[in-house]
Amino acid sequence: MTRISINEELLIARAAGSLSAPMRMLVDTHAAMNIQIAEAVRTAEASAAALLKEEPPAEMAENALDIALAAIEAIETGAGEAAGLKPVAARAAVKAVDAAFAELMDLPEPVRERALEAGAGWRFAAPGVRRIELISEGDAKAELLRIEPGHGSPSHTHEGNEFTLVLAGAFSDGIGRYAKGDLCAVDGDTTHRPIAEPGETCFALAVTDGSLKFTGPLGAVQRLFGG
Incomplete structure (x- = not known):
């Protein structure tokens, strides 16, 4: 077992978008706890952005806007349905997990x-x-x-x-x-x-x-x- 810090390889992979979602969560959480890691993440992102500017733009599909708007509508519809809980049920749900939520707030x-x-x-x-x-x-x-x-x-x-x-x-x-x-x-x-x-x-x-x-x-x- 080794006590380590986030290394340059992980930072580059995160900036390039090739890091898995769980590993990205690890890097981002460590950055939230450590100012040096946060600064290293920002530096890697800036370097990746500079390299990206040198790349030729990719062509978009003709229906790209329609796809984006449909995705936004799906998200908003789902949020509306989730918010449609009856007040009594919503209060009961909040009360049931209130204590569990409290100990998560400091994380x-x-x-x-x-x-x-x-x-x-x-x-x-x-x-x-x-x-x-x-x-x-x-x-x-x-x-x-x-x-x-x-x-x-x-x-x-x-x-x-x-x-x-x-x-x-x-x-x-x-x-x-x-x-x-x-x-x-x-x-x-x-x-x-x-x-x-x-x-x-x-x-x-x-x-x-x-x-x-x-x-x-x-x-x-x-x-x-x-x-």
């Missing part, structure tokens, strides 16, 4: 926005651990994790890569310690067991491009069922 953008859009719908991941799936694209997935002190994930490795950005609190995994603002990277060569430290609840943004592979007895069960 950085764009995680906070996406989690609120998901209705603060926490799901069980492990004892003391809840998750909200924020966005997925192909094999890449971004999740918000809520880890109670003393709890965490069973020992595991990965089929692909995992980036974890600590948004609040801290966790240790027997290899390193990660506090608010720390970003760590894991690949298939690393086995670890992240556990939230005592005190503050740990919130983390986890971006993966492959499944977890559990070790020990839980791994045997996973393999038994074809995981």
Whole structure:
């Protein structure tokens, strides 16, 4: 496991639009927490814009305007339908998730926005651990994790890569310690067991491009069922 910062390769990929949506969320969230990362993102965007000006303009389809207007109309129609909840039902829905929303408000953008859009719908991941799936694209997935002190994930490795950005609190995994603002990277060569430290609840943004592979007895069960 490595404590890292957003590197130039990721910044260039983001500016070029070739970064997956989950990885873009990772970069943008880290930038929201770190002024140096934010400045590096702006520099990469400026460089990409300068290069783009040198490219010949692409031809647009004759019906491009019609397509754009139809997309806007679809979005506005959907928003209108969502806003058409009856007052009683709307108040009940707000009350049911009020507490969950409150603890999300201190988290950085764009995680906070996406989690609120998901209705603060926490799901069980492990004892003391809840998750909200924020966005997925192909094999890449971004999740918000809520880890109670003393709890965490069973020992595991990965089929692909995992980036974890600590948004609040801290966790240790027997290899390193990660506090608010720390970003760590894991690949298939690393086995670890992240556990939230005592005190503050740990919130983390986890971006993966492959499944977890559990070790020990839980791994045997996973393999038994074809995981």
